[in-house]
Amino acid sequence: MSDQTDVDTFPDTTLIELTAGVVQSYLTNNQMQPDQVPHLMQQVHDKFAHLQAGQGTADTSTTADTSEPQHEPPVKPRNSVRKNDVVCLECGKTFQTLKRHIRTEHGMDESAYKARWDLPASMKLVAKSYSEKRSQMAKDLGLGENSAGRGRKKQ
Numbered sequence: 124m125s126d127q128t129d130v131d132t133f134p135d136t137t138l139i140e141l142t143a144g145v146v147q148s149y150l151t152n153n154q155m156q157p158d159q160v161p162h163l164m165q166q167v168h169d170k171f172a173h174l175q176a177g178q179g180t181a182d183t184s185t186t187a188d189t190s191e192p193q194h195e196p197p198v199k200p201r202n203s204v205r206k207n208d209v210v211c212l213e214c215g216k217t218f219q220t221l222k223r224h225i226r227t228e229h230g231m232d233e234s235a236y237k238a239r240w241d242l243p244a245s246m247k248l249v250a251k252s253y254s255e256k257r258s259q260m261a262k263d264l265g266l267g268e269n270s271a272g273r274g275r276k277k278q
């Protein structure tokens with residue numbers, strides 16, 4: 124039975140005293156705006172609280188998540204392209220094609236948007252029915268069979 128658990132565990136009054144002491148000695152050596160002092164105290168207090176909790180090495184875990192999306196997407200990113208519309212993962216609005224919207228509304232090009240939401244580069248940000256319609260239109264316009272008129276060889 125070893126009880127070394129309270130070796131690192133200061134009572135909270137000590138934490139405040141430590142904080143006050145550090146801040147006080149900081150202020151004797153540094154000019155500081157009065158409205159910055161609470162912020163400094165908070166920082167110092169957090170630091171001690173952090174050390175007290177024995178998590179000194181895990182310091183990055185609280186602030187290193189900047190690559191994560193800042194809010195929950197309205198649907199799963201991979202399910203955002205649907206039959207009749209595409210959901211904008213930024214604002215939840217739906218469109219037939221997203222490319223122009225994300226550029227004008229969110230200032231992102233398609234690749235930035237895909238990178239942000241971890242979407243495959245090959246994914247089309249176009250409603251499935253819309254892209255079918257487009258290819259049907261292309262066929263109707265004869266774009267799919269442009270070799271029809273070429274038959275005569277000049278000899």
Ligand SMILES: [Zn+2]
Nearest residue numbers: 211213214228
């Ligand atoms: Zn949007």
